[in-house]
Amino acid sequence: MAMKITEDCIACGACMPECPTNSISEGDGTIYVIDAATCVECVGHHDSPQCVSVCPVECIVKAE
Numbered sequence: 497m498a499m500k501i502t503e504d505c506i507a508c509g510a511c512m513p514e515c516p517t518n519s520i521s522e523g524d525g526t527i528y529v530i531d532a533a534t535c536v537e538c539v540g541h542h543d544s545p546q547c548v549s550v551c552p553v554e555c556i557v558k559a560e
């Protein structure tokens with residue numbers, strides 16, 4: 497259970513401070529990265545994944 501950032505990411509940084517488990521990092525600088533080991537899809541924190549709500553290019557999806 498985790499979210500994933502796709503290659504459409506423009507590295508704007510908007511999602512990072514919204515994550516309640518601090519699972520988002522800058523990665524290699526090209527696209528941001530969500531740590532699947534700690535992402536809980538905001539369950540227990542918010543009604544929906546907060547990163548998805550703030551991402552301007554809608555590049556955050558459910559990880560398979």
Ligand code: SF4
Pocket residue numbers: 501504505506507508509510511512528550551552553554555556
């Ligand atoms: Fe990338 Fe979206 Fe996060 Fe911005 S909000 S860094 S475009 S995933």
